[in-house]
Amino acid sequence: MAKRPATSAPRPADRLSIRLDLASGARIGPGKVAVLEEIARSGSISAAGRALKMSYRRTWELVEELNRTLGTPVVETAAGGSGGGGTVLTKAGRTVVSSYRAIELDTALAARKHLQALNRACPGKPP
Numbered sequence: 001m002a003k004r005p006a007t008s009a010p011r012p013a014d015r016l017s018i019r020l021d022l023a024s025g026a027r028i029g030p031g032k033v034a035v036l037e038e039i040a041r042s043g044s045i046s047a048a049g050r051a052l053k054m055s056y057r058r059t060w061e062l063v064e065e066l067n068r069t070l071g072t073p074v075v076e077t078a079a080g081g082s083g084g085g086g087t088v089l090t091k092a093g094r095t096v097v098s099s100y101r102a103i104e105l106d107t108a109l110a111a112r113k114h115l116q117a118l119n120r121a122c123p124g125k126p127p
Contacts, residue, residue, distance in 0.1 A: 014115045014119065016104070016107055016108055016111060017029070017030060018030070018100070018103060018104050018107055020100065020103065022069075022070075024069055024070060024071065025069045026066065026069035026070050027065075027069070028066070028096060028100055031062065032062050032065075032066055032096075033096070033097055033100045033101070034052055035048055035049075035052065035059055035062050035063065036063075036066075036074060036075075036089060036093050036096060036097050037097055038051050038052055039063075039075055039087050039088075039089060039093075040088070040089050040093075040094075040097070043086045043087055043088065044085075044086065044087055045059055045060055045063065045075070045077070045087050046059070063075055066093075066096065070092060070096070072090070072092045073090050073092065073093075074089060074090055074092050074093035074096060075087050075088065075089055075090060075093055076088050076089075076090055
């Protein structure tokens with residue numbers, strides 16, 4: 001019987017996980033930014049929670065934590081009714097998302113050569 005060639009699973013990509021700890025006490029990381037991005041996309045806190053597989057309560061708690069620690073609302077909500085309700089990001093909310101994503105990109109670009117050197121020096125074992 002012929003031997004089958006050895007195959008290996010693709011190596012997972014390196015990634016950075018950024019969390020910002022602001023002087024105000026606000027902590028902004030990938031989870032809160034994902035919540036804001038989903039709210040912007042869906043126009044709904046509950047839809048954002050469903051898309052991210054978290055409860056409405058947890059989603060709202062993350063938004064409220066940002067509101068409290070940043071000292072300004074990151075979303076505006078309109079009550080439902082005949083025209084329907086909805087939620088949109090405020091200017092502060094949009095700034096949180098755009099600033100976080102810019103910091104994330106700049107950091108990833110700055111770290112690329114260091115991650116490559118680390119992978120060459122310490123290749124690790126395949127998963």
